Amino acid sequence: MKRTWLLLLFCLTAWGAPAQSIPGLTLDNNALEFARRVLFPAFALFLLGYFVLAAIRLVLNYLLKRQIITSATSESIVERLLPGPQDEQNKVVKWVALLLSSGGGLLLCSRYLPLGLHSVIILLFSTALGFLAYYLYLRRQAK
Numbered sequence: 001m002k003r004t005w006l007l008l009l010f011c012l013t014a015w016g017a018p019a020q021s022i023p024g025l026t027l028d029n030n031a032l033e034f035a036r037r038v039l040f041p042a043f044a045l046f047l048l049g050y051f052v053l054a055a056i057r058l059v060l061n062y063l064l065k066r067q068i069i070t071s072a073t074s075e076s077i078v079e080r081l082l083p084g085p086q087d088e089q090n091k092v093v094k095w096v097a098l099l100l101s102s103g104g105g106l107l108l109c110s111r112y113l114p115l116g117l118h119s120v121i122i123l124l125f126s127t128a129l130g131f132l133a134y135y136l137y138l139r140r141q142a143k
Contacts, residue, residue, distance in 0.1 A: 090141075094134045101130025 068078050105126025109119040 090138065093137055097134040097137070098127065098130045101126045101133065 064081070065078075068081070102123070105123040108122050108126065109115065112118065112122070
């Protein structure tokens with residue numbers, strides 16, 4: 001316990017004594033160029049990989065369903081093994097809520113130029129509102 005407190009104390013003292021001034025959180029040309037060359041392609045590759053994995057999972061679920069039907073197993077085992085259509089519908093609703101809220105956040109960011117810290121805050125709150133809408137949808141559906 002003593003080590004934890006000492007580590008925390010040393011970390012806090014090092015945090016409070018920076019050697020350089022803290023740079024402002026602005027989007028300059030270098031940051032935008034970095035985002036255009038590195039972050040956007042990485043995000044696009046992530047989305048492509050996610051789509052491919054989702055497609056593979058759907059095909060494998062279909063093949064598993066066919067195999068289970070041909071082997072004539074009981075329905076209770078089939079229901080426990082495979083996701084129901086309600087789960088897939090909830091995933092679709094989640095993605096629609098997130099994409100709509102993110103699109104609304106991007107629209108608000110484009111209305112209040114120049115881009116800066118307030119743009120990041122707008123995007124965070126819009127995404128949080130999308131998750132809140134999804135949570136309220138699930139809660140209302142459970143009733």
